Amino acid sequence: MKALTQYDIDIYGLKEKQYVFDFESKNEFFEELEQELIESGHFKTHLKLDKSATMLMLTFHIVGKVELVCDRSLEVFEEPLDIQERLILKFGDHNEQLSDEIELIRQDTVRINVASYIFEYIALALPMKKLHPRxxxxxxxxxxxxxxxxxxxxxxxxxxxxxxxxxxxxxxxxxxxxxxx
Incomplete structure (x- = not known):
């Protein structure tokens, strides 16, 4: 979990304005998440956070590549990805996922960790059929x-x-x- 602490954002002391964060994800990122879908890759994430009194709007721009195994030939190949996603975290009295783009978080939340969101967007952008480009x-x-x-x-x-x-x-x-x- 040590590698994932760099994805922590302290939101408690933030003023109501826009903030920009940049993250770089390498193989350690995928290893720390304890998942088997992606073993290695390299990504850069540009995150814009707009804070208001009632919500946080997160805009992710993720660019990079991931190593996949071809379903047909079992060869390893690199799949380039360029992902743009938006997430709204509304302040409320409990935590709940309302939809794919909207979540409720407790009003007294001090810190959010965006690592799981970054991984989710990368995983969803992978092709269903993993075919080598040739x-x-x-x-x-x-x-x-x-x-x-x-x-x-x-x-x-x-x-x-x-x-x-x-x-x-x-x-x-x-x-x-x-x-x-």
Whole structure:
């Protein structure tokens, strides 16, 4: 936990204005968090903290790279990431996460630690399918993706369905003539 103390921000004595903090995260950061998703990486985080009487608004800009293992070839590769996120910490009488972007913190909170937020944003920015960059062009050619209402929809090539043979029953032919009128 020693490496994570550098992510502590004493908010008790801060005046109501904007503050800027810069953090650098290396392999020790990921080791200290006791997680297995990311083993190594290097990030720089630029954090703007706007303090008001009722809340803290944190704006994160995280730039760096993380080492991942390719799902297809098991080769290690570096994945570059450039992340911008916003978090609002509202003062209240208890701690509670209201949504992905809004949390309640106790009014008497003296210090916040932003390490878990930084890791969460990095983890959420990782691709679901961890493919080495040399495989990505092959994968994109196989799938045709389209964005519909902010959701990626993957379309596969449609198979041609054989046309049904014409019915030989004369009653159907008579009905088709009526349909045309």
């Amino acid at each position: 495989f990505r062009t092959d994968e994109e050619e196989l799938e045709d993706e389209e964005e519909v209402d902010g959701i990626l929809v993957y379309q596969t090539p449609e198979e041609e369905t054989p046309e049904e043979p014409e019915e030989k029953d004369p009653r159907w032919a008579a009905l088709k003539k009526l349909k045309g009128n």
